[in-house]
Amino acid sequence: MKVLLQPVIGILAMNVPFQPPAASTIAEGVDRLYLVLSGITVFFSVLIFSIIFVFMVKYRRRKEDEIPVATHTPLLVELAWTIIPSLICAVLFVWTAAIYVQNGRPPRSSIEVFVIGKQWMWHLQHPEGPREINELHVPVGVPIKLTMTSQDVIHDFYVPAFRVKKDVLPGRFTSLWFEATETGTYHLFCAQYCGTNHSEMIGWIYVMSSSDYANWLAGGEKSESLAQLGERLFSQYGCDNCHASESNARAPSLVGVYGRPQKFATGETRVVDESLIQQAILTPNSVRLPNYQPLMPTYQGQIDQEQMLELIAYIKSLGSEERKGQ
């Protein structure tokens, strides 16, 4: 019931936004074009609908055997309604092409950020060193150029608030640039279907004032470093050979696993927490999952506690969307 009432309440409260936040230098131009296109659409739709309506009423059949008046086809009329839409289209094309070409080239002064998409997360690496997962911190007012590639399938880096989007291809680099104009937190979506958790391959873009950004660069590192070190270990120990993605079906993806109730082969269900992760790494056979072969080797004696914490921090960071989402 509540579900059914929601739209009504939502509309009454004008809770439905009509426009996504516009937070980049590109957005304004795109929005203006969008507005004009909407105007054209409304104009022609209303025109056609109302002509139909008027004719429907005016020329309705009044008698079964009525004979209508002939109309002939003046060439002029035909030409008019061929040429006018053509002209509209020509103008639109020139306009849109201008915006597109202009937006195609990143300014020289851009900061370059390296992006790697993989099923189903975003890895981002700043020039200054910090690496982030599913989130990107950028300063306001500075052009950012993303150089992107994919580890597996095609993804697409999409930030609606910036009106930018570009496919992220395996085996190739593509690039994308934007310059944020408003501080705030904006959605990052994967906009190219990439498999099971395509809809969870999402994140956030944090646009910060330059001073905040400088602080983040300087201080943020400490709080993030554990996870980053953990990530390095994760590939150093070859964890990512198996846990890289769902698609290899050998091992479960660890994205979002932290804090989620997990059903085990024994039938019991436990919430995945730090200790369970540790247990899984040291004695994998004690936490067998259904649907998977007991492939995971034990790392007993190889991984010390410090490293264990780093790994845990990393695995936690993989599941951090919920926290940020709210």
Next chain:
Amino acid sequence: MSTEAPAEPAVNYLNASYGIKSWLLTLDHKRIGLLYLATITLMFVVGGLAATLMRLHLVEPQGALFEPETYNKMFSSHGIIMVFFFLIPSIPATLGNFCIPLMIGARDVAFPRLNLMSWYLFVTGCAFVLYDTISGGVDTGWTFYPPYSSLYAQSHVVAAALGIFIAGFSSILTGLNFIVTIHKMRAPGMTWFRLPLFIWALYATSLIFVLGTPVIAVTVFLLGLERLLHVGIFDPAVGGDPLLFQHMFWFYSHPAVYIMILPGMGVISELITAFSRKKIFGYSFVAFSSLSIAVISFIVWGHHMFVTGQALYAGLVFSVLSFLVAIPSAVKVFNWTATLYRGSISYEAPMLYALGFIGLFTIGGLTGLFLASLATDVHLNGTYFIVAHFHYIMVGGAVMAYLGGIHFWWPKICGRLYPDMWARISAAIIFIGFNLTFFPQFMLGYLGMPRRYAVYAPEFQVLNVLSSAGASILGIGYVIPLVYLIWSMRYGPIAGPNPWKAKGLEWTIPSPPPTENFEEIPIVTEDAYNYPAIEPHAYPDSQGVASV
């Protein structure tokens, strides 16, 4: 003309022979049309059920019903079934098969055996896809982009690809048959410019069938091989290029969207003229716009790839060509509207569908301009805006035209009338439900909600719930015709040869027609849509309507 009392002819194509075998081995184009009708309806119900479940799932941001994996399989099956197994064959294979020979004054299509074979191919294709859906599904989206589809997807991609491959040959044979039939089987006096516009539209459609479909066949063939043998045709790790697949896929699949709309446009030309008792406005413009749509449609496919990192100039060329393809569509819309001018308009159900088509197609088509336009497409690509765009054209346009056509020719097909009141009510329900379902999706898309999302951000919920509410209304709207049309086959009042008093050769013969269609091949002496009309100067001060 047709003043004889409505009576069913004693022997017609329906009762000429009995038994399953007489249907499954029939060479009669009319029966084959009905075989298609049954198959396609089944596929529509399956695809529609998937859509209904999807909409239910999307009522809640975190997903109400399924795991993401299941949801992905739903929209993939929905897309594949609706496109390849419902909409592409819908009008051509059912109404086209039934009507072409009747409308051009022929006894059958040129190659009846090929015609039957193409139905069997189609059924085989359907069987593969249904098997696929039941046995675990396919989760690649209807677009099958590699390397996901070729190397990563765990689902039954090959069975689906095989189904499409086989159904493709069915399309090719249908197209071939139609082209030859239209060229070679016209009755004496039926010149090109006396052809009904439905025939022109099907001719243009057939061109796309014949020239486009082989390419999708090769493409899915390569995809299947890549998947089975891992040989690296689209796999970048071994030198392949996944975007090459996209080029080859869209080389067919863009023209294919005009396969879906052109026949519908043809139907609309018939409906508008019949129910306003007018000659079509600008016959040759409407006819040639069909052909030019068919031709231009082949050179715009790159507009699906604007954000793939396509070369700048290629992007510009594809954009300008996409704008170009809008012009002939505009010409059609204006000509249909102008046909109503000074007509004698009545509002039987088919006409309501036709008018609905014009409006919704206009909206759908104009939103296509947002996508043809590079700068806005960058934002809208991959969002619900696109979902809304194509449902406006394919559901609001093509399905409406299909339903309108079915209602229009139904009395010819089975010789009986359906209850017109119910038909009008359901047309209205469909119109309302449709807009409620898909209009919010335009807004969702602009707000940035990506498509193919099993879970979504909470701020999109309100619009999604609206859309789902609309979908349930729409679903009800589709059930009603299903019921009364089946009912009317047995219990409807006898229709007589020409219940609408429409022009066209198909209305000159009994309903249902005899197996041989025409006792004597007619000789055509007049233009299409030659409805009686009064020359305007005869009544200088008339309000546009006069009676005799």
Next chain:
Amino acid sequence: MAATHPAHPPGFAHQFETVEQQRDAGHLGMWIFLATEILFFGGMFTAYTVYRSLHLQEFIRGSHELLVKFGATNTAVLICSSLTMALAIRSAQTGKSRGTVISWLLLTWVLGAAFLAIKLRYEWYRDWVEGLIPGVSWMGGGGHTPGVKMFMCFYFFMTGLHALHMVAGLGILTVLVVMTARKRFSPNYYAPLEISGLYWHFVDIVWIFLFPLLYLIGGRYPGS
């Protein structure tokens, strides 16, 4: 004219009004079918063109794995078969004896089969032994980089598809032989022969392109 045909001429179908109409329809139908075939193979050629430009050197190396002598021989064999096919039709047109028509058809059949035999025995079999078939018997090493493998893929897809068409062609020829033997054809009615001939020549043309595009890339001169 309509419903009152006296006796149907042989092979005349009810939906047509005249024999010429039927003949024309058959012709046009076959040509349109060939148009679809052009685009069917054309899809392959498009993919081939793109990859050839992207991996030219490797395609050349792959091409050098093929044996030109068999490719050239087979081209000649197919051209011969096209000639015999044309002559078979001509002898039906001019009312030659059934024996003549059948001989030409059989000769065409034999040449087609010879093509397939050469292909199988001296080319594919050898490729299999030498591990040149990606996905089936592929011995990676030996400088066989991805591009070479890709070339071999295209080689097998394209020649394989062509061979499938040949097999279909042999089937059609068999039917034609039987039909001729059963006196189905006369100088007034030989449309199936003519239409099958179009198909057969088309398959020949495909090979005419496959030969240089697969066997002769980058030339065979020393140092190429």
Next chain:
Amino acid sequence: MVEHPEQAADYHPPHIVPVPIYVAVFVALIIFTALTTGIAYIDLGKWNTVVALVIAVCKMVLVVLFFMHVKYSKGLTRIVILGAFFWLGIMITLTCSDELTRHWEIVPQGWSAGMHIARQLF
């Protein structure tokens, strides 16, 4: 009696091609085959491909015109053939217009190579 619209204008009795023409075409085809094979063994640089393709097109034209009787057939058949090749041309040209003009680097292989390059970049 009204004739069928297209038949009336277009109908030709089937043309019978003299045997010498068939033989001449055949000989030409064989010579072309020898030529194309022979030229492959001569170094013409890029022109090798061009020559090979030109010869192939000539062979095709011969087969189409004579073996397939297009020289003696009517406009519609020719339109069908030209149309098909035109469409093929569209597909190849426009695909290449994108594929071959993209300037992008090829990443050597997979994730680790990507990261490797990333490190070099910074």
